[in-house]
Amino acid sequence: MSQWGILLEGGAIIFFVAVLFTYGAAGLKWLRLTPALRKRYRKLPKGSLGWPLVGETFAFQHCLMSTTPHSFVDERRRRYGDLFLTHLFGTPLLASTDPDMNKFILTKEEPLFTSTLPKSISMAVGENALLMLRGDRHKRMRRLVLSVFSPEVLKHKTGSIQASATSILKTWKGRKVLVADDAREYTFYVAMNAIIDMGQDRDERSEVFRNRFLQLRAGARALPIDLPGTAFRKAVQARKHLKTMVETVIDERKRSSGPQYDDLLAKLLRASESDGGEPLKNEEIVDVVLSSLLAGFDTSANTLLFLVYYIGQHPQVLHDLKVEHQEILKDKPADEPLSYSDYKRMKLTQSTINETLRLANPVLSLHRRTLQDVEYNGRMVPANCPVQVWLRSLHTDPDLYPQPYNFDVDRWKGKASTNNFIPFGLGPRLCVGMDLARMELSIFVHCLVTMYRTWELAEEDAPRFFPEPGMKKGLPIFVHDL
Ligand code: HEM
Numbered sequence: 001m002s003q004w005g006i007l008l009e010g011g012a013i014i015f016f017v018a019v020l021f022t023y024g025a026a027g028l029k030w031l032r033l034t035p036a037l038r039k040r041y042r043k044l045p046k047g048s049l050g051w052p053l054v055g056e057t058f059a060f061q062h063c064l065m066s067t068t069p070h071s072f073v074d075e076r077r078r079r080y081g082d083l084f085l086t087h088l089f090g091t092p093l094l095a096s097t098d099p100d101m102n103k104f105i106l107t108k109e110e111p112l113f114t115s116t117l118p119k120s121i122s123m124a125v126g127e128n129a130l131l132m133l134r135g136d137r138h139k140r141m142r143r144l145v146l147s148v149f150s151p152e153v154l155k156h157k158t159g160s161i162q163a164s165a166t167s168i169l170k171t172w173k174g175r176k177v178l179v180a181d182d183a184r185e186y187t188f189y190v191a192m193n194a195i196i197d198m199g200q201d202r203d204e205r206s207e208v209f210r211n212r213f214l215q216l217r218a219g220a221r222a223l224p225i226d227l228p229g230t231a232f233r234k235a236v237q238a239r240k241h242l243k244t245m246v247e248t249v250i251d252e253r254k255r256s257s258g259p260q261y262d263d264l265l266a267k268l269l270r271a272s273e274s275d276g277g278e279p280l281k282n283e284e285i286v287d288v289v290l291s292s293l294l295a296g297f298d299t300s301a302n303t304l305l306f307l308v309y310y311i312g313q314h315p316q317v318l319h320d321l322k323v324e325h326q327e328i329l330k331d332k333p334a335d336e337p338l339s340y341s342d343y344k345r346m347k348l349t350q351s352t353i354n355e356t357l358r359l360a361n362p363v364l365s366l367h368r369r370t371l372q373d374v375e376y377n378g379r380m381v382p383a384n385c386p387v388q389v390w391l392r393s394l395h396t397d398p399d400l401y402p403q404p405y406n407f408d409v410d411r412w413k414g415k416a417s418t419n420n421f422i423p424f425g426l427g428p429r430l431c432v433g434m435d436l437a438r439m440e441l442s443i444f445v446h447c448l449v450t451m452y453r454t455w456e457l458a459e460e461d462a463p464r465f466f467p468e469p470g471m472k473k474g475l476p477i478f479v480h481d482l
């Protein structure tokens, strides 16, 4: 998820110091063992662990902040191949940008690999989050969550998602818009709708919930230092408040025979009816609700931000998208909301989303750890070694994507789905919100290109990678009427 991608890869120096606290011990042990390991594991993957303590962190940060943010990986890939050792933020680790190795890592969870999260994130998501669960409990919870985000259920949401997009886009007329802010507003609203309808006094409660949630999110990215005034401490407190709020809604729903909801919360409350297992405890429900919001909100917002940026940079793509979406409108009575089959016709839009995710995936890397010595393709990875799948590097490999840094939607024409493109991960932890994300992005694009003629930057802006992926100024634009 973006959050830990950011934590490990985009961290500022101060963050680096803190990570040394949390990871330092493990990292150092590993380092000290290295000569012995090298003897024992002659087949250790190639690479460099850099300087003591800091490893290659500064070189990495330097590249991220430069005009060639990918050069760190590109250089190492040239020198060592698609699988290399490095040492970042206090931890020696194995980075993989190899499609087959990625598949191996992501599909062979236990007994070979397990997922790992930094402390701030695990506090924020809670111990019962999908991301934290393993084995059978993970399987069961995942089935429950997936059933809410499946195409069959999402089918009925096109209209309400469209209404959210339209109501935000209407406010864009005649003012300078900071796309980053409004993208967050939109994706938060869509995620809340799918995950937890606040019921009574919806608007008022949602506002309080949102503010607390933003504190939780800030803590998930902060140093895991639990002292008065720190972002981490505030997030711990925000979490308690959020938990009470979710529990209040649970109580209300249990007590009343009022309206039937079709959100994730409703599904979790009926878990034992739907799969015959034990009813879920409140803590489990709270963790799954909060973690799904955390997982689905920034990721989609960031992708939307880059969609608007790239489309704006490519007038031909905007033109072709308009044609696609006008076609869809032409075939329906005016004012009839978008249907699922309309959404399924948005082919070029899908290519545009793919090309955007390829270049600007909000999730930089996926993090695992070996549980035992693992041999792969003649290389030996020792037990307890952090292993990272670097998505952006895979997606900009020139052997897989010619002229990788060009935004070119045509490269998706007739392309079959492969392991070379895994913006939502792969295997047992494949993103559960994938269909929702694609749908909300597509519908927003539909509304944007049919409501406005074009848009232009209100100020020069450019993508940035540090301290986290985004646009330097949040993409300020003016829209122009049809
Ligand atoms: C463009 C938007 C999104 C991207 C790029 C994205 C990407 C990902 C990736 C790469 C993973 C795999 C993590 C791993 O293997 O360690 C993941 C997992 C997950 N995503 Fe997403 N995601 C997006 C939107 C969403 C949305 C909208 C939701 C929910 C509303 C969501 C909920 C989750 C959850 C709960 C998991 C954990 C699954 C598990 O551990 O079994 N994501 N996502």
Ligand SMILES: *[C@@H]1O[C@H](CO)[C@@H](O)[C@H](O)[C@H]1NC(C)=O
Residues within 6 Å of the ligand: 347, 350, 351, 354, 412, 413, 415, 416, 417, 421, 422, 423, 424
């Ligand atoms: C976009 O990528 C997905 C994989 O996430 C793939 O299944 C799909 O075919 C791609 N769509 C287009 C239009 O290329």
